Amino acid sequence: MPSGQGVIETLATPPLASLQQVLDTNGPFAGGDHVIPSFTTSGAFLLPAGTYPVAGTYGVLVRAATIPPEAGFIIGFNGIVGGQDVSQNKFRDPIAQLCLVSSLPITSAKIVTDIFDVQYATQLFLWDARFATFEAIGLHVFPNFSFDLFWMCVL
DSSP states (O other): OOOOOHHHHHHSSOGGGGGGEEEEOOOEEEEEEEEEEESEEEEEBBBBBBEGGGOSSEEEEEEEEEOOOTEEEEOOOEEEEETTTOOOOEEOOOOEEEEEEEEEEOOHHHHHHEEEEEEESSEEEEEOOOGGTTOEEEEEEEEEEEEEEEEEEOO
C-alpha cells in the first residue's frame, strides 16, 4: 500500500512528474573543481534561452559524457526501458562530487550544506526547499571523466 506524503514534503519538493531536465550548455564539465552559481540554456520546453541561477532548481541529473576505459565498476541493472538504455553499473570509487554551497546570513561565511557522491554514469539528485537558499554548486569531477548537467526545473 502506498504511503501518504506529508504537507511539508509536498510543498517542499514538486513531484517528479512536474520537473523537466534542462541541459546546462556550459558543459560538459571536465576533471577538476567547478563553482557553478548559474546555468545557461539555449532554450528548453517553455524556458527561453538564457542564464538562470542554480538556486531556482530542484535538483540535477548528472550524466557522464566521458568515461575512461580503466574505470572499474560493479555490474548492475542494464536494460532497455521504453526504448532507452538504462545502465546502473556502480563505479567502485566516486567519479564526481556535488556540494551545495550556502552563505550564513550574518557573517556571509560560505558553508557546504549537503554533499552528493556520484557513483553511476547517470544519477539524479533532488533537493528540497530547505536548500533553496544555496547560492552555488561545487562540482568536483575526477580525472579523465566529464559530465553534462541537466538542471531539474518546473516548466
